Amino acid sequence: MEKILIVDDSIVQAAQLRSILEVDYEITIAQTGEEGLHYASSEDFSLILLDVVMPGMDGFMLLKRLQEEIITRSIPVILITSLSDIENEQRGFTLGAVDYIAKPFHPIIVQARVNTHVKLYRYRKQVEQQSMTDQLTGIANRRWYDRYSASKWEEIVRLRLPFSICMIDIDYFKVYNDTFGHPAGDKVITAVADMLSARLQRATDFVARYGGEEFVVILVGDNARNAFEHMKQIKQQIEDLCIPHDPSVSKWVTVSAGGVTITPKKGDQYSTYLKIADTMLYDAKRYGRNQVVWFGDDMKQWR
16 A cells, blocks of 8 residues: 655644545654654655645745655655645745645545556656666666665765675676676576575665676675675575586686675765775685675774
């Protein structure tokens, strides 16, 4: 069931809106702008109904805040207001609202406009999902990774949680393609992606195909030692698939991985640590491949 957030300081009005919509949607009510921002940032809503006139953070201020946050800016917002002048309508649309519902509202009008915008949101999400999925492996593609890493980094900086980035590369992949052909190479890429997906299933895990035979993993909440050990296990399980390689370079298909764990603070840049993870991957290749190299929390390199 689609979820809708109602932000309204009037208990009576919020209850009226709930009664109109609760048959078809899961409803959450917030009575202040601050509470609404918290709910919108922490749950997955398909639509927000927002009262314009509220004490403290009013509807326009909250709408502006929602548009500034990467994680909430795509949620459609319908303004509920008795302010019917053109100037306020223009202000709302300029700030990012998708529609207005004037008070006093009619149940049929509310249902019709809500249904329309929820359907549009659902369709847009489906299109975005298709455009952000790697067609070969079915996991996230580079575009999805770019968007996810930016939004997750902002969240982690705010919450001060451990954050790990790991780059993974299939060893001697060009040799494999040259020996067995590109269709076989595609099957290897898919097999590695399937193993990564199977072993990275927590809500705080993310894996994407970074490009070619390279993957990127993001882990949230694990300390450096746990993240390092987890990636070592995954590396071994990929080797244990026993996919034959060209014997001149390796008996089985293997991967190399490089990672870093940090607890970022305000002012830190994600790109800095991505470069460190990439350097660790380079070192894993330089040290002989089929291994994990990590930049640990003791500021030393673990192998």
